[in-house]
Amino acid sequence: MLRSLSDFLHRKLDGFTCDEYIIMFLVCSIFLPFYCSMIVIAGILFYLLIKGRLLGIIRNISKSYFAIAFCIITTLVALFYKNWLGAVCGVAILLIFLFVFYYRTYINKRLFELLLDACCIISLFCVVWALMEYVRIINRLDYHFLDLVIEDSPKDRVNSTFFNANYYAMMIEFIVLICVYKMMQVKTLRRIVFYLFTIAANLFALYLTGCRTAWIPFVVTVPFMFLMNKRFGFFSFSMGAIAVSGISLLVYPELMQRTSILGDFLKRAKIWKTAVKGIKAHPLFGEGPLTYYHIYKQYGGHPTQHAHNVILDPLLSHGLIPCIILLVYLGSNLKEVWLLFKRRIDMRLFSLIVAFLLTVLIHGILDYTIYWVQTSLLFFIVFSASSIYFHKEEYFDEIER
Secondary structure, rough: OOOHHHHHHHHOOOOHHHHHHHHHHHHOOOOHHHHHHHHHHHHHHHEEHHHHHHHHHHHOOOOOHHHHHHHHHHHHHHHHHHOHHHHHHHHHHHHHHHHHHHHHHHHOOHHHHHHHHHHHHHHHHHHHHHHHHHHHHHHHHHOHHHHHOOOOOHOOOOOOOOOOOOHHHHHHHHHHHHHHHHHOOOOHHHHHHHHHHHHHHHHHHHHOOOHHHHHHOOHHHHHHHHOOOOOHHHHHHHHHHHHHHHHHHHOOHHHHOOOOOHHHHHHHHHHHHHHHHHHHOOOOOOOOOOOOHHOOOOOOOOOOOOOOOOOOHHHHHHHHHHHHHHHHHHHHHHHHHHHHHOOOOOHHHOOOOOHHHHHHHOOOOOOOOOOOOOHHHHHHHHHHHHHHHHOHHHHHHHHOO
8 A cells, every 4th residue: 555655656746846846835835824825935936036046037927027016016005005914915916926937937737737636635635624623613603513504703614724714715616626627637437536526525615614606606617617628428417517506596595504695795885885985095006905904994894804806906905007017917828828729729728727717707796815825826826827838938929929
């Protein structure tokens, strides 16, 4: 048994470069508490700095200076308005982008596939942690495990290692999509069973988070991935599963926990109204990251960290000009993604990236869970994977034409 495990690890892990092992280490750290990832990123960037490689990596990535300019501007704006927590976030965003540039420089197909498998495996440990967390909660509240009661209070919803139940929910959304991506590649029944089990385990954990919004993107993203890759059997099965789930909710609405939908929507409406006031006050540059948390008392808003919307919060926090600057960098990355589809280079990867984007946009209608260390890192690990095929300078010249 130990010999087989040793042979498996050697087969999977041998032959990588130092930079690739570093990237592996960071990706694994995403599933630890968020400060672990930031410490690892800081260590990686310090290593690159003393080796004199950081500037070359920045130069190697198209439009990277626009992302850096965005981070510097939003941090200075936060300092100007004495938004100290926002200024810290601005520095953290800069560190994350610098790592993303490093990742885009060295990512390759073999490494990417291994990273996704590692995410699936580690997610199961997060599920185990979530189950232990849930047992502690129901013992405190005097519930039976099979009651599966999910309370509204954040302290009574599982978050595993992700600080907040909604952040964990988005991580699960991403993991499920990764499993779908992997299932369309493998041919052995054992591997397919593993990914199906990983999906089922993570969906159970998603139920325990009590995050209702996280279920909605699956209605679009999973069938989309199967359809784009012409896996019509899987597509039909997914549509059937969605239909059965929808009918079950209509017949047995008690299956949906936390049914105070109207009350929660009214909270969102109050948050959005406050956000719009803040945008009108400072439309060009905002007041830095986490502006909502910085100003909600001033406008009598609902107390929370952000504006719970993927459009409103960037405009509120960063303003129109920094958002346009950031879009220049993101647009360059999106050109790579488009070429995956246009040239039919890797349709599986294209469908995964688009599914990630759709998840962020659909979930982002009611929440802003992408604005977090772990969720944003996993997002960029996939979104930037197009650089597997387009990270050489001659490709960037072609993209810009």
